[in-house]
Amino acid sequence: MALVSVILPSFRMGKFVSQALASVGSQTYGEWEVILVDDCGPEDGTREAVAEFANRHPSRRVKYIRNAENVGCGHSRNIAIAEASGDILACLDPDDYWGHLHLERAVSALAHADLCFCRCRSIDTHGNDMGPHLGDRIDGLIASFPSSLFRENFLLPSATVIRRRTFDEVGPFISREVASNAADWDFYLRCIARDVRITFLADESCYYRSHEGSATANYLKMTRACVCVLRKNRRAASGRMRRELSDSLHEQLCKLVYLEVSFREREGLKHAGEALRLKPTNAAPFIQVAKGLRNNWKNLR
Numbered sequence: 005m006a007l008v009s010v011i012l013p014s015f016r017m018g019k020f021v022s023q024a025l026a027s028v029g030s031q032t033y034g035e036w037e038v039i040l041v042d043d044c045g046p047e048d049g050t051r052e053a054v055a056e057f058a059n060r061h062p063s064r065r066v067k068y069i070r071n072a073e074n075v076g077c078g079h080s081r082n083i084a085i086a087e088a089s090g091d092i093l094a095c096l097d098p099d100d101y102w103g104h105l106h107l108e109r110a111v112s113a114l115a116h117a118d119l120c121f122c123r124c125r126s127i128d129t130h131g132n133d134m135g136p137h138l139g140d141r142i143d144g145l146i147a148s149f150p151s152s153l154f155r156e157n158f159l160l161p162s163a164t165v166i167r168r169r170t171f172d173e174v175g176p177f178i179s180r181e182v183a184s185n186a187a188d189w190d191f192y193l194r195c196i197a198r199d200v201r202i203t204f205l206a207d208e209s210c211y212y213r214s215h216e217g218s219a220t221a222n223y224l225k226m227t228r229a230c231v232c233v234l235r236k237n238r239r240a241a242s243g244r245m246r247r248e249l250s251d252s253l254h255e256q257l258c259k260l261v262y263l264e265v266s267f268r269e270r271e272g273l274k275h276a277g278e279a280l281r282l283k284p285t286n287a288a289p290f291i292q293v294a295k296g297l298r299n300n301w302k303n304l305r
Contacts, residue, residue, distance in 0.1 A: 005035040008107055008165075009090030012040040013080035017098035018048030020213065023131075025057040027101035033108040036094075037065035039084040044074040050098075065089070076180030078187030081161075085176070091168050099213040100162040106209035110165035117203040118170040119195060122163045124210040137212050146204050150196045154248040155255075157189035157230075163210040164188075174198055182236070185222075186229035193237045197245065224263045230256045231275070254282045258292045265296025272296060 010028050014021055021040075028038055038057070042050050051068060058066035067087060071080065085093060092114065094107060106122065113120040124137035136142060138158055145152040152158065174194050177187040195202065234253040241249055257279040264272030276289040 005033075006092050006111060007090035008033065008036045008092045008094050008111065009085070009088030009168075010036055010038045011081055011084045011088065011093055011095045012038060012098055013043060013077045013084065014040055014050050014098040015043040015045040015074070015077070015080075016048060017045075018050045018053065021050050021098040022053045022057070024096055024098045024101045025053060027104070027106075028096070029057065029061055030104045031102070031107045032104055033111055036107065037067070037089060039067050039087050040069070040098075041080040041084045042068065042070040043076070043080045044071045076187075077185075078177035079179050081187075082176040085168075085171065088168070092165060093168055093171055094165045095161040097160075097162045100160075101211050102162070103207070103209040103211070105207065107165070109205055109207055109209065113203050113205055114165065114167060116201075118201045119164070119166045120203045120205060121159055121165075122205040122210050123208045124160055124163050124212045125208045127211050127213050129213065131213075134214070136208065149202075149204075151248055153189075153192060153196065154245065155252050157186065157192065159188070159192055160210065160212055161188045162212060170195075170200055174200065178233075178236075183229045183232035185226055186233045189230070190233045190237065193233070193249075197237070197241060224260075224267070227256060227260045227263060231260055250282055254279050254286070254288070257282070258288045261289055262292040262296045265293055266299040268300060 012021075012024065025038065028036060038054075040050070040054050051070070054066060054068040058064075069083060069087065071083070075083075081095065092111060094110065096102065110120050110122065123142060126134040126137045128134055137160070138145065142158070145158045174191065178190050180187070183190060231253065234249055234256055238246055238249040238253055257275050261272045261276045261279065264275065272293065276293055279289040280286075
């Protein structure tokens with residue numbers, strides 16, 4: 005059996021991490037190790053949770069690493085992967101968890117692929133089931149893959165299992181200085197560019213927690229990160245991928261223009277100009293500037 009290294013970056017997730025770890029311990033697949041990187045968060049019980057988990061599984065390698073400074077989720081994953089011994093890497097965010105068949109089915113799928121994703125169910129802060137992640141949209145997104153990935157990142161790190169050699173070929177997650185909170189999207193786009201063999205599992209074996217502390221809660225910050233990732237990957241792309249990334253970048257820039265003008269940030273006008281250079285005959289950037297200014301007027305009344 006191939007060894008699976010479970011990659012867990014953690015920051016301020018002490019109240020959830022025990023459930024994530026317990027889901028690893030309940031896997032029907034027997035060959036795994038855990039590498040958890042605490043990204044210099046507060047002492048919130050994460051260290052103790054890892055120690056308790058390690059005591060319950062003395063035959064497994066369970067490693068706790070604490071960063072000396074906060075470096076972000078993407079780089080924390082890179083640190084964990086550098087310490088990993090497995091031929092297969094399984095990402096798991098500390099506020100999510102897996103069903104007990106997750107690794108068994110993912111490893112089986114990798115017999116004919118380099119990277120696999122499972123479907124996910126959404127849960128709230130208290131663990132209540134909120135239905136399939138992305139609801140009825142998920143079937144269409146998978147059916148139109150990879151074009152759908154050029155428009156939005158609908159994939160979740162906790163649903164990702166990848167061969168180590170494939171990760172090494174594609175390269176590490178980008179740092180937050182490049183694109184905070186969108187390092188996973190950048191990585192998946194680079195996988196497409198390198199023709200990585202990707203498969204989707206029908207099983208909903210990952211449980212994704214949506215809550216105020218999640219990285220996607222700040223819409224303006226996330227939109228900026230998406231623009232950075234699309235801009236970066238568009239420069240390296242060619243043919244159909246470049247055309248579709250150009251369309252997606254234009255759309256995200258227009259969203260960013262509206263948000264920045266609404267918050268009275270001058271960067272909004274600069275991004276409107278960038279969007280116009282991509283599509284000179286498209287009036288959307290002007291429309292978004294007008295909408296943002298109207299928002300400002302309403303707030304002043």
